[in-house]
Amino acid sequence: MAGQPARRLNPLLVAALIAGLALAVYWRTASPTITFRHDGPDSGDLVTAAINLGIPHPTGYPLYTMLAHLVTLLPGEPAGNVSRFSGLCAALAVGVLVLASYAATTNRAKDGNALVHLVAAATAAGMLAFGSLLWSQATIPEVYAQSALLVALWLWLVVAAGRPARPYLLALVFGLVLAHHVAAALLLPSLWPYARAIRRWLTPRRAGALLLCLLPGLAMYVYLPLRASAQPVPNWGQASEWSGFVWLVTGKAYQSYLGGLLAQQWPRRLAAWLSIWVRELGVVGLALVLLGLWKAWDSDRRRTLHGLTYLTLTSAHAIAYGTTDSYVYLVPVALFVALWLAEGAAALLVELREWLHARGRRTLSTVALLAVLVLPAGSLVARFATMDLSQDQEAYQAGMSLLQGAEPEAVLISRGDLQTFPLWYCRYGLGQRRDVTVVDRYLLALGWYRSQVAALSPELAGLPAQGDSTEATKLVVSALGASRPVQLTYEDQDLLNAYRWSFDGRLYTLRP
Numbered sequence: 001m002a003g004q005p006a007r008r009l010n011p012l013l014v015a016a017l018i019a020g021l022a023l024a025v026y027w028r029t030a031s032p033t034i035t036f037r038h039d040g041p042d043s044g045d046l047v048t049a050a051i052n053l054g055i056p057h058p059t060g061y062p063l064y065t066m067l068a069h070l071v072t073l074l075p076g077e078p079a080g081n082v083s084r085f086s087g088l089c090a091a092l093a094v095g096v097l098v099l100a101s102y103a104a105t106t107n108r109a110k111d112g113n114a115l116v117h118l119v120a121a122a123t124a125a126g127m128l129a130f131g132s133l134l135w136s137q138a139t140i141p142e143v144y145a146q147s148a149l150l151v152a153l154w155l156w157l158v159v160a161a162g163r164p165a166r167p168y169l170l171a172l173v174f175g176l177v178l179a180h181h182v183a184a185a186l187l188l189p190s191l192w193p194y195a196r197a198i199r200r201w202l203t204p205r206r207a208g209a210l211l212l213c214l215l216p217g218l219a220m221y222v223y224l225p226l227r228a229s230a231q232p233v234p235n236w237g238q239a240s241e242w243s244g245f246v247w248l249v250t251g252k253a254y255q256s257y258l259g260g261l262l263a264q265q266w267p268r269r270l271a272a273w274l275s276i277w278v279r280e281l282g283v284v285g286l287a288l289v290l291l292g293l294w295k296a297w298d299s300d301r302r303r304t305l306h307g308l309t310y311l312t313l314t315s316a317h318a319i320a321y322g323t324t325d326s327y328v329y330l331v332p333v334a335l336f337v338a339l340w341l342a343e344g345a346a347a348l349l350v351e352l353r354e355w356l357h358a359r360g361r362r363t364l365s366t367v368a369l370l371a372v373l374v375l376p377a378g379s380l381v382a383r384f385a386t387m388d389l390s391q392d393q394e395a396y397q398a399g400m401s402l403l404q405g406a407e408p409e410a411v412l413i414s415r416g417d418l419q420t421f422p423l424w425y426c427r428y429g430l431g432q433r434r435d436v437t438v439v440d441r442y443l444l445a446l447g448w449y450r451s452q453v454a455a456l457s458p459e460l461a462g463l464p465a466q467g468d469s470t471e472a473t474k475l476v477v478s479a480l481g482a483s484r485p486v487q488l489t490y491e492d493q494d495l496l497n498a499y500r501w502s503f504d505g506r507l508y509t510l511r512p
Helices: 004-008 011-028 043-054 060-073 080-109 114-129 132-137 144-161 167-180 184-185 187-199 203-228 242-249 252-259 261-299 302-320 326-330 332-359 362-372 374-387 393-405 417-429 447-456 469-480 493-498
Strands: 411-413 435-440 486-488 501-502 508-510
Touching: 004 242, 011 080, 011 114, 011 302, 043 060, 043 080, 043 393, 060 080, 060 167, 060 203, 060 326, 080 114, 080 132, 080 144, 080 332, 080 417, 114 132, 114 261, 114 362, 114 374, 114 486, 132 261, 132 326, 132 374, 144 167, 144 184, 144 302, 144 332, 167 184, 167 187, 167 203, 187 302, 187 374, 203 242, 242 252, 242 469, 261 302, 261 326, 261 393, 302 326, 362 374, 374 501, 393 411, 393 417, 411 417, 411 469, 417 435, 435 447, 435 493, 469 486, 469 493
Parallel strands: 411 435, 411 486
Antiparallel strands: 486 508, 501 508
C-alpha cells in the first residue's frame, strides 16, 4: 500500500519536473555572452569555432562544435545561445540522473516504498543540479555540461542493465563521448568489474556489431580534417595534415600539465579535491553518499566498483593536471556521487519511514520525506547569487574595447587567452571590424598558427615555419610596420625597446 501514491507519480514526470526546474534556473542565471567567469575564458574560442564551423583548441570537440553551430543560427547573440545550450544539456543530465537513481534503488529493494525512492532520486538530482560543479558549467559556453549529459546516459544504461545487457547502446554512447571529450574515455577501463561477463557474452559477431555502434561517434572526427582544409577561424593544429590531426586530438599542447606537479604540491591538490566535495555536498550530503556506497556495495558490487574506479581515475587526472581549472573534469564524476547520495537517502528514508509507521506516526513520515528536499533547496538559495551571470559582460566588453580602439586596417598583437579569445569572438565570430587582423603573440610559437596568420594577412607569408615566438613577433612587426598599423594590446618590453611606440591608455601603436 505504501507504494500506491508513487505509482500515480510517474518517474518520467518527476524527472521532467526536476529537469524543467533546473533548466529555468540555468537559463535565468546564464551568461548572455562569452565570459571569464566560472573558468570560462575558452568560451570565446569555442563560440567562434561554433559560428564558423572551425576547429577549437585541443582536443577539437567535433560533436560539440557541430551542435553548438546549430544553436548559433538561432536569433540572439551566438554566445548567449550557446550558454543556454549548456543549460539544456545540464538539465537533461539532471533528468536522466533521476531515472538512473530511481532504477538503482528500486532494482535493489522491492519494498513497496516507490515514493521514497522517487523523493531520494529527486533530492540527489537537485543536489547535482544546484551544486557549484554542474551549475557553474551550465551557465557558460563550455563543453562540460554536454559531457555531463553523455555520462548521465552512460550511467543510466549501466544501472538499468545491471550487467552489459544493453552493450550496443553503451557502445553508441561511448562513441559520442569520444567525439566530445577524450578525457571521458576513462569510462572504458572503469568497466573492468564486468570483464568476466563481457568475455562470456562477446563473440566475433557481437564485437563487429559493437564496432559499428562506435562508428557514428568516431566518424565525427572526419569533421576536423574536412573543415581544417577550408581554413576557418580558429583552425587549431591545421588538422588537414596527419601530424596536425594527431597533435590536436591527443592534446599534445597540454600534455606538459600532466605529471609536472612537485612533491610538495600534491597534499595541497588533494586537500583542494576533498574541499570540492565538502562544498558540494555538506556534511549531511557526504554522510548520505557514504551510506549509499555501503548499500550499493552490498547490492551491486560491480556497478559500485565501476563508479569508484571512474571516480579514482578521473580524480587522479584532475589532481595531476597542473592547472587551476582542472576541477571541471569532476563534473561527470558528480553524477556517480549523486547516484550514491540517492541510494543513501533512499536507505535512510525507508528505515525511518518504517520505524515511524510502526509507531503510528505517518504524519512525521511525510514530514521526513519533505525535509530531505531541503538539501537541494538550500543549495539553490545559497549559491544563486554566486552562480548568476545574467549581467556579465566583462569578456565581451574587453574584446570590443580593444577592437574598437584599433586603427583602420590594423594588426592587433594580443597575448594569451584572456585577450585573444574575446578578440576572436568579436572580430571573427561577430564580424566586427573586418579590417582588423588579430595575432596572438604566444601562438606564434606554433607552425600551424603561423600558417593561419599568413592566410589572414598575406604580408606575413614569409614567416619561418618554426622558431621562438618572441622572434616571430618581431618579424611580424618588421614585416607590417611599413604597410599596416601595428598595435599591441599589452606591455611587451622586448618590442617596446626595439621599436618606437605611442600609448593611448589601451593600445601601444607602432610609430615610424
